[in-house]
Amino acid sequence: MEFYYVDQAIMHQIMSELLCIIGVTAFNNIIMRRNFCSWKRGMQIQYNLTRIEEWCKAHSVSDTMRNLDRLLQLIKLLQLQKSTEQDIDIMFDVCDLLNPAQIKKLLSIYAVSDYENPIIGPVMNEVSRRASPTDKTDKMLLDSNDLSEQVLYLTARKVPAIETYIPPEFRIPRIRAPVDSQTDMAYDEEDEEAMGNHMDEYNDYDAFNQGVPAGNY
Structure with missing residues (x-):
């Protein structure tokens, strides 16, 4: 395993x-x-x-x-x-x-x-x-x-996008389709999270330039 x-x-x-x-x-x-x-x-x-x-x-x-x-x-x-x-x-x-x-x-x-x-x-x-x-x-x-x-009943962790990669030489179209879909969704979530982090950094920087303490705007 x-x-x-x-x-x-x-x-x-x-x-x-x-x-x-x-x-x-x-x-x-x-x-x-x-x-x-x-x-x-x-x-x-x-x-x-x-x-x-x-x-x-x-x-x-x-x-x-x-x-x-x-x-x-x-x-x-x-x-x-x-x-x-x-x-x-x-x-x-x-x-x-x-x-x-x-x-x-x-x-x-x-x-x-x-x-x-x-x-x-x-x-x-x-x-x-x-x-x-x-x-x-x-x-x-x-x-x-x-x-x-x-018996332990546990919830599987979230699989990141990098782990859903399938080498192109593998001819498994029925598995590749949902995996590719999952990979696209994972990348979209990562992009949204990264965009949110950038917005927070921009707001903090803008507030600092205006003399407003971060978190009070």
């Missing part, structure tokens, strides 16, 4: 929509598939998300990463300790964007590695207790509309 001089606002819009789709799709796949719910998988996905974040920062679209906030918390949950009841408070504090039903679902299908302590019964019982008041109303899966308020 930078190679083709796509407007910065449009780039933000495209990246915001794209990361929204990635966040929703990845979240739903992880929470419904046991082979993704492990500490090792969490580390792998965390690394991939870190690379995406680095790319966004390098291309000045880091604010679009907000669309991956829930996915990042889901991955963080895979990496947290889950062996004691004290770990439950940490899970609910760190993963505050996840509802209790989602936390319960993830823990119920979590694949414990050989080097991890198993999730004991009291831990699952406490998580189930916290999830029970809202169990029927909490949504398990995300929808793209859930993140629509995080």
Whole structure:
């Protein structure tokens, strides 16, 4: 997009929509598939998300990463300790964007590695207790509309005349006609603005010669 001089606002819009789709799709796949719910998988996905974040920062679209906030918390949950009841408070504090039903679902299908302590019964019982008041109303899966308020909707900047130039060797008459029209309009606006500035300068100069302070005539 930078190679083709796509407007910065449009780039933000495209990246915001794209990361929204990635966040929703990845979240739903992880929470419904046991082979993704492990500490090792969490580390792998965390690394991939870190690379995406680095790319966004390098291309000045880091604010679009907000669309991956829930996915990042889901991955963080895979990496947290889950062996004691004290770990439950940490899970609910760190993963505050996840509802209790989602936390319960993830823990119920979590694949414990050989080097991890198993999730004991009291831990699952406490998580189930916290999830029970809202169990029927909490949504398990995300929808793209859930993140629509995080998608950036920006207005593209005004394109100056110089950027509407099309090289003559390009045979695109249907595009050239509106572009030429836009260029003529832009030049007319620039001429009117320049004429207005010249008139202001003339009035100030004339007022100065007549001994009248500028702005009082």
